[in-house]
Amino acid sequence: MSFSFFKPSRPKTLQEVGKAVKDSLMALDNKTVVEAMEEVEKNLLAVRCMLCGDGEVEPNLDRVSQLVLEVCKEDVLVLMIHNSLIWDGKKDLVHCWSMLLKQKVDSKYCSVEYIENHFELLDFLVVYYDNKEIALNCGLTLRECIKFPTLAKYILESASFELFFKFVELPNFDAACDAFSTLKDLLTKHGTVVAEFLTAHYDEFFYLYENLLTSPNYVTRRQSLKLLSEFLLEAPNSHIMKHYVLEVRYLKVMMTLLKDSSKKIQISAFHIFKVFVANPNKPPDIKVILAKANERLVELLSNLSVGKGAEGEQFEEEKELIIS
Template identity: 70%
Template sequence: MSFSFFKALRPKTPQEVAKSIKESLVALDTKTVSEVKALEKSCETFGTLSHSEDCLLEVHSQLYCLSLGFLSEALEEVEKNFATMRTMLSGDGESEPNLDQVSQLVDEICKEDVLTLLIHKLPILGWEARKDLVHCWSILLKHKVESNSCCVEYIEQHAELLDFLVVCYDNKDIALSCGIMLRECIKFPSLARYILESASFVLFFKFVELPNFDVASDAFSTFKDLLTKHVNVVSEFLTAHYDEFFDLYERLLTSPNYVTRRQSLKLLSDFLLESPNSQIMKRYILEVRYLKVMMTLLRDSSKNIQISAFHIFKVFVANPHKPREVKLILAKNQEKLLELLHNLSPGKGSEDEQFEEEKEFIIKEIERLSC
């Protein structure tokens, strides 16, 4: 005689997991909204039968509590399904994930348009669900099904999802989660190229200066990845959008915010001095307006900014093909520049000797100039 009263639940198949995720995400709209609308209709009917404001307020109060209850139930279901997805994609800590199941789940998530729902529902997900989604996101993007990166290809065909993630920096509650997801996307050249070319890219010049320090720092990390991860993609972008990009970038270099000035100056040096960007750099050092920006930064109250500015300023001066306008500006400000350079020191460190050699060379170049 069997005394087993409990039957072990059959693990869900990848297809069932994808279906459950989709249904629970859709339910965040359909279930909660339909239930709330039904309650509102009842409330309106009740309002026509009663002239008591107190009674109406009581009904509205009950309506609000019930709507919160419906939403809470729907979010709990999403959270449960995301936890199942996480286990299937990365294992349970004791056993490794079944790669066949992972492939089936990834394939199904793409076929059923679950990726779109995952991104669009981010603003209303709970903290635990967002954490699981961020963990799964990298796996979803990297996993290949029969040598195809299904999720990357899906996003290429639904590129507006990337715009949605960028705009989410304006929502401080989900900004950091979206930032992690964006940086995972940027690892793929085609997705990085789309963001650079999209209208939403210019928003980064706003986001890196948001008053919330954590969000601004995260936005700058994403901005930096966009400009450094794929040098050939970046070179093509800067060549095609040189004027508008550097117009915007100048605002960062001259920002009243110290952190913005320091980070943007360091980043400028990082991507300008990449060999694929050599033509961009040659064009940049011909422009008097950008020379003036570097000269201003050499006078910054921060030694770190002075040193970073020097490493770009020296390229203007060392250029053997300096245009006449650049020579005139350097000659006109010769005395002040020499004084600044003589007092400029990186402090103690292993690069002191090289820095001093470079500084002496630049000083001699400036001394040769005359109005």
């Protein structure tokens, strides 16, 4: 009597795992094939176990490296992005995508290099941000990419970057907030990359950004003003800040925000407005505007306070200096 049917199935080779993931993702083009979805789940679970271990056994680094190479060879990253639109288990795809990006093979991020050769994937993710069904997963995936300077640089310089200024005001609140989180990462994660971008695209960028600062939406005004303070005050952007505080149009924006009904917006505006005033090289037209509005500005600032404590004391010192 033979008991051969009790023998465990032969473990798949890494080449077979890569091909199996590819085949199951390709089968998702037919939304009615439930079996294909189950296959994707099973294959992605296998990938996750190889990348992270199963809780009992640590991942084998050599096998992980080989798996990453197979995934790139089989164009699995392309399929993961395109099929995230039609598969219900999108979070599993995002999780695997994140882990694959972080894996090094011979000191190189092979998955990142793959995306550098397929930049259209990043455009695809940005464009589909306004699809509320997948917006949050697009955001998660993009933010994983933005951790790498070359990928962040591409998004900043791509035509699709301008879409973020639309997406941060999407009617769907969750999608809008997520888009702003991605925009924030783009402008704060890599100082040198951002400084180069702002230098090359100064006029176009700040024209678009002014629309956020003057938005009728309170959340947009508050978030964009806070973010402006963060990236303008970064050391690599010091020359951008010096340029910004020479511009009359942006002084007027800050003066308007100092009168905002929100105290938090007023205080954030003050931290940029003070640079206009403290600038020792103020151009004549800036001096004229500050002189004409002197009494009104002094009254506004005198009534501005952040409360007690060390932060409050520092704010009062800065405020008195600017008033004087």
